[in-house]
Amino acid sequence: MKLRIFTEPQQGASYAQLLSVAQRAERLGFDAFFRSDHYQVMGDHFSGLPGPSDAWITLAGIARETSTIRLGTLVNSATFRNPGVLAISVANVDDMSNGRVELGLGAGWYGIEHSSYGIPFAPLGERFDILTEQLAVITGLWNTPHGEQFNYSGKHYTIANSPALPKPVQSPPPIIVGGGGPKRTPMLAARYAAEFNIPFSGIERFSEQCERVRTACTSIGRDPQTLMYSSALVTCIGKNDADIARRAAALGREVEELRLNGLCGTPAEAIERLQQWNAAGAQRMYLQFLDLTDLDHLDLVAEQVMPFV
Numbered sequence: 001m002k003l004r005i006f007t008e009p010q011q012g013a014s015y016a017q018l019l020s021v022a023q024r025a026e027r028l029g030f031d032a033f034f035r036s037d038h039y040q041v042m043g044d045h046f047s048g049l050p051g052p053s054d055a056w057i058t059l060a061g062i063a064r065e066t067s068t069i070r071l072g073t074l075v076n077s078a079t080f081r082n083p084g085v086l087a088i089s090v091a092n093v094d095d096m097s098n099g100r101v102e103l104g105l106g107a108g109w110y111g112i113e114h115s116s117y118g119i120p121f122a123p124l125g126e127r128f129d130i131l132t133e134q135l136a137v138i139t140g141l142w143n144t145p146h147g148e149q150f151n152y153s154g155k156h157y158t159i160a161n162s163p164a165l166p167k168p169v170q171s172p173p174p175i176i177v178g179g180g181g182p183k184r185t186p187m188l189a190a191r192y193a194a195e196f197n198i199p200f201s202g203i204e205r206f207s208e209q210c211e212r213v214r215t216a217c218t219s220i221g222r223d224p225q226t227l228m229y230s231s232a233l234v235t236c237i238g239k240n241d242a243d244i245a246r247r248a249a250a251l252g253r254e255v256e257e258l259r260l261n262g263l264c265g266t267p268a269e270a271i272e273r274l275q276q277w278n279a280a281g282a283q284r285m286y287l288q289f290l291d292l293t294d295l296d297h298l299d300l301v302a303e304q305v306m307p308f309v
Contacts, residue, residue: 001278001309002031005298006074006232006286009053010038010113011046015061017292018053022062024295025069028302032070032102033062034286037077040113045252046290052113056089063097071097074197074232074286075104075178079119079127083134083157087141091168099169103138104176104197107131128184133157135175135192140164142172176230180209189227190216195284199232200261203280206231210281231277232286234262237270237301250291263287267304274309 005025009018022033037055041048055073063071071093076086086103094101107127108114114121122130133154144150144164152159177189178197186209189196196213198206214224236251236258238244244265248255258264263273263285274285289297 001274001282002284003274003301003306003309004032004034004070004284004286005030006034006036006288007292008036008038008042008288008290009058009292010036010041010048011043011290012041012048012050013053013292014050015053015058018058019062019065020295021289021292021298022066022069022071024298026066028298029306030069030298030302031284032072033066034072034074034102034104035059037073037075037080038110038113039080039119040110040116042110043252056086056093059101060093060096063093063100066097066100068100070100070102072102072176073104074199075106075176077108077110078105078131078134079108079114079121083137084141084159084162086134087138088166090138090173091142091166094168094170094173095166097169099173101168101170102174102176102195104178105131105135105138106177106179128181130156132184132188135177135188139172139175139192142168180205182209182212185209186212186216187220189213190220190222193227195228195230197230197232197286199286200234201231203277206277206282207280228283229281230284230286231282232288234258234264235270235287235289235297235301236262236264237267237297237305239266239300247291247294247297250294267300270301270305271308274305278309 039052133156141164150162150164174194176195177193179185198209217224236247
């Protein structure tokens, strides 16, 4: 199983802190550094200071300050960006990183951040319609051969005679689609994704949703094994009970709740839990590190967990 670092900068992180985590993760051998795409803090425990940062602006900077670790979003909100502009931005950062980016894209869900920054927030069904068209546009732009034009006519977006430039280094960058929706989400993953992700779920729900994705793949003639399957878990690992309790307190969470819903415990307990996920079909796990000042936490996982999963 590949372990990836997943951060939530809207909870409070400067660019310098994100860069420090990404560079430490690269040195330690983690597979990837990912960040969320949100514009407002969630909950009362974190300050959110110095304020939100844009996902692809920060990843562009990190791309130039790292050399091997993969970089991406889990996930961009389709409500935030025009798909043509997003396709250009991701292609630019793919070039800046020499082909190391991945695009997670979802329908968006956090209404408060939309009203706080004047971003339209349509009903859920319409947001899925927007997401569907965005996936069609972005993949269409990236896959159009040099010298040809891309055209698209949809309810939400119309593309006329686009030169479909720039091209990303990867052909194309991997797209991640995720979530627990029983119908539209599996089909979108089957049609457009290189990876399917269902975060913060139990193993049973993960297995059920992955089976829906496999069924959707089969229905359109795609081999389900051509997708990667992944999840994400909030991470709180310590050498002993005192370490675990200290890290849980820094997150504003209870240890027992984290043991139930996250990856929480000693390194040995974390290894056992990740092996259970791997047996259920999870090929990648995004470890959500919420305290970005605690770089020793990354060291512990890299040294005492990662080699054994």
